[in-house]
Amino acid sequence: MSRLRSWPAIWAVVGAWVLLSFLFAYVFPYLSYRTGAATIGDDDVSRFVIGLALSPARAPDVAIQAMPLFGGAMMTVLGVLVTGSGYSWDTWKTVATQDVTRRALITGSIAAASLVTVGLVTFVMALSVGTSSVIARAEGLQTDLPDPWTTLQALGAGLLVLETWLLIGCALGVVFRSTGLPLGLALIWTLVVENLLRGVGLLLPIMGYATDVLPGTATGSLVGALSRAHLGEATPGVLTDISEGRALVTVVLYAAAAASLAATFFVRRDLD
């Protein structure tokens, strides 16, 4: 954990995502709300919708909407850095000769990164509730706090989504034994390829079946199922392609598969 805590790259990745999430979830919508710059449909309706999304009751939904796509990309980067850097810096070789099993090493590293994920999701949720409360008070919007069950559901879904992408990143770092190539591949996949494939899926039904099992579809649909902020359709990455239950199962399977892949490759392969 101390390796991650004092690592500038980790703070940069986490900080960038929190900042982007905050800007797109609250700053820009609030400016739009204040200036009436929204031009979608009737202005009053548009203001009403934005105001609803800015209310504290919707904060949990809003907080997790950026997680499937941008949050996922960031967490994949984090995962690749956590495991891949050990190969780039030769640190795996150093620690693997210290009377500790490789299984313990990879488990510890993933656990430390997962703690970062827990902290991040909790912080984003708290930031979301806090910011929306301040806005609601300032603008005379409804100040009711979100109900605990909704908040817990959103926390759980957000954690599951980010953890899955983190584990995928960890697996890629171990499989490629570096950071550069898996980082590039992960970013292109999460931000570009999956969206392109879903586009193709609209034209070719068979591709539609295939895209339904992609991690982006599963995480997006999980968040989409929970999202009741009425901005869901406008948020990139938030989908309604598969049911909540199927999305949940697929996400859990991806997380388990990625963790197993990372552990197996790390334990079985030579450290040379």
Add this chain to the structure above:
Amino acid sequence: MVRAVDWSVPRGTVCGLVGPNGAGKTTLLRMVVGLVGRTSGSVRVGGATVVNGAPPPRTGALIESPGFVPHLSGRANVRLLAKLRGQGDAAADAAIARVSLQGRANDRYRTYSLGMKQRLGVAGALIGAPGLLVLDEPSNGLDPAGVADMQALIHDLARQGVTVIVSSHALGDVERLCHQVAVMVEGSLVAVGAVADLVGPVRTRIRTSDHLAAARAASVALPHGHLTRHVVRRDDCGWFLDAEVSPDLVPRMVRALVEAGVDVHEVASVRRTLAEVYETLLRDRR
């Protein structure tokens, strides 16, 4: 690739592993510390078989180049390793002091010179008082004073009963430092033994005016039982008789040669170096 290796390293000795680039030295050392798996054969450390992918107990290693987290200080890095071994910060600080890196221990690892990184690598290997220390090119990047410090450290560890395996291309250092040497060529150990056995006994070189005089010296000395394994040879400086002579017999032999009228220009004790032995081994392999 490592193929034919049968090597027992006695406890508490310093053993050198030498060989040309690509001979398999580093791979062999990686196998010893469990970083690289074997397809056959076994490695035993302190009586316990090394399992592929698991480090043997009480073993410290610096394999090839040191690897540390660049954004952490040297001290923080070694303390992390100490934690993995269940040791406290004091053990880490002691290891850092042992390699004389206290002055820069709080600097970030990325600011270290090659020699400092190497010292830190050795400090990491010393955590937990290892019974076996495996060092691959430990003097790499060290200045002359650093090399001397490293050798003193290894001597010290051996005196304390630590078994040290050192891989190095600096054959002079290996000869000075090690009790035993293994020469590896193309994945196989081609020679293993005590340094003294490999380099052979001290020989006496009696330089004469010409080859006839050298041959005469041999014929004079032989009946007295002064020489064994003698040969008349020539180098850039002229002819000489090269022989194994017991040191206490040398004065008597020289007196006998002079009394017999042999022109003795020089008498010198010479010993083959490990480098010469190594070159001979490689030449024979070719």
